[in-house]
Amino acid sequence: MNLSRNFYRLVFSVLISLGVSDLVFAQKIDILLKGGHVIDPKNNIDAVMDVAISDGKILRLAPQIDAAGAIKVIDISGLYLSPGIIDIHVHVFAGTNKAQKYMDGPNSLPPDGFTLRSGVTTVVDAGSAGWKSFPLFKKNIIDNSKTRVLSFLNIVGDGMGEFEQDTMDMDPEMAASTAKFYDDHIVGFKVAHYNGVQWIPVDNAVAAGKLAQKPVMIDWRGLPPVNSFEELLLKHLRPGDILTHMYHAGKSVGAASPLYKESVLDENGKVKPYVFQAQNRGIIFDVGHGGNGFVFGQAIPSLKQGFRPNTISSDLHIGNMNAGMKDMANIMSKFLNMGMSVQDVIARSTWNPALSIQRKDLGHLSVGAEADIAVFNLKNGNFGFIDSHGGSFRGTKRLEAELTIRAGKVVWDLNGLATDAWDKAAKSK
Template sequence: MSDRTAQPTAPYDLLLRGGRVIDPATGTDGLRDLAVRDGRIAAVAERIDPATARVTHEVGGRLVLPGLIDTHGHIYQHVTGRFGLAADLVGVRSGVTTVVDQGGPSCMTLPGYRHHVAEPSATRCLAFLSAYLVGGLEGHLYSQLYSPDGVDVAATVASATANRDLVRGIKAHAEIGGFARWGIRVIELAAEIAHRAELPLYVHFGQLWGLPESGANGEDADTILERVIPLLDEGDVLAHPFTRHPGGFVNRLGEVHPVIRAALDRGLKVDVGHGSHFSYRLARTALAAGVVPDTLGADMHGYNTHVPAPPGTPTEHPDDENHPFVGQARFSLVQAMTSLLALGLPLASVVPMVTTNAARLLGLSDELGSLAPGRVADVTVLADERGTFLLRDNEGTEVATERLLRPDFCLRAGQRFDADSPLLPEPVPVPA
């Protein structure tokens, strides 16, 4: 890629020239030039004269997409313990222009999320508000905080309603640890919050908080889905369809739960929530049964992503051997896109998951997920590499893929950010 600068009187601020522009919202897929002026998309055309732009980036051989949207992030740094990552490392410095924190802030801590994360970050930071008063603390260490007594319906509805610019949904967990302790009551309260706030409910499936396991107090992880789904509305989200943990879409017999098909038919949505839950083995089973996700969240956090420490800082965490979230040393949303391509999904199905479908889930289709002229210039540029590369999930399953996507840079409201995050994985080529 080469860049060049034209005269300062040129009508466009910036030109991306010669890339493959894919914009599902406008039906565009082909070689196009894209011009930006005053932080907005000014033109998309087969050819735009480079002399009309002050700065030109040659992006031939690359994919030019609407700014990627990560629907499952953990970016409430410091407040959520080791879970919270720096927003811009997950966001613009990883080629992602919008990150949704899934359940980090609560009605009590949302003002801090606004002031310390959303406002100072270059990345657009949104949130699905936790149904729990404590928000996304380290629940596997303090599970008693996530009981029904830790939910205040009225306060959470009021917070969500008063902060619509940030809050785009509600987050709760339907997993065997919580069910064995308290039954279904927490999910009933979370569903009430979402109904009253008129927002989608994003429900985690798959074991999360460790013991008690399936069978404790008479609870069976394989019954959770069939009990929770009737509480949900069209547009609510079932998360972690490819989880390796008990209580997910694939039961202990290795079969996709029979209630899933009916749930999808009545308009419930599916988010990958990749992270440390993802299993290639179970993903193949779910995809073969017709479970194709609507959206793709990376689910990166400080337990499943190696965060380089400053010199002199201890590199080990006292809980490293005991927590249930051990995952990739480095990871990214774009790497998650590569995972889905390696499973046989076409690029035409994967791109909407991180653009148009994600914008629709957030109720922001008129603002995000498109490169139409007039929109804010949120743009992601990806390298589309060929070769043989090795991918590995948390079960130890290795998959060889001949296609690897890597972030090059992004524009956030027209400002360029190189993909230089230390969280980004290095490709693992397979020797010929």
């Protein structure tokens, strides 16, 4: 008996020494992505590598992975491969409630039509639903989308719309208890569109955040006189809380609007010292491009002075999908052309957003992680980009999403990289 056991141990050792173990004991590979330039900020990977996917998970990354036995091999030589893009500011509670627009309304968009095609695999709806309307949001949108949909819960119980002026409906206990109950889906709380001069919305959202141990996202504006922007950043928000629309133009929110926002630049075009102080103390500054939240006149001087976004996001809604914003790939391209490296842009669109919403399971390509992947073609040429106020900017680089994989399944394939030629496909049927 002992002789037999020792014999098998010897055979096993010989197989390993000969490198046969990879063949004998290897897991199946469903998809093998070969030759792409992998950028995985969490794991400090910035190199040409192969990526193997099995059962919806990342199986292996290596300079060379044998394609023998792989069910599907996709050549992505010359392309960039990153974790799936995470957009932490969208509005996707789509419905027919015209009165409230974003809460189950037509201003929100169904996620799958506007995410996967730009490399986005995870979105966070920014306050369209409150604790009262979240179950409907989950039933109609979250549970029926290929895109992973998470939520910043509006501090207003009913959600986003005319409700948002009702301070009596800003209940931190109910918001926090709902967030705890739906912990896998709700990542924090949102304040937006409040036009008053009280601190109630912010303070109640922060109170909910403390109860649920989650961050808040703030869209800061109001009717003059607006509460102090400096006080908001340095006294009311906590490290880890998020200020969105960081490159807003300031002054009036719209040409015909009496609302006001304070910009990060002073009258001399310098980043205000307390803005740097806030970022250094842990306030997360988010792009939140949107239809009125990003202008080159704020972004370019800020970047030159070292004030960079922690996270890049779209503020996707019906008013900007065909305007200057377009999609996440377009926004990422703007930052490339304003001087950020592709590595920095990807970090601020993957791992940084994952950390900001306390979801360390997302935004990386670690072995065993869910296989959410974006493959981009970085094109060189003469391209134009538009900001929220119609200002244009010329650039020489544009990211285009070639392939998107969500949970190990190809969900976007721009140029048929993952499919067989038509004549081969016909013969195989």
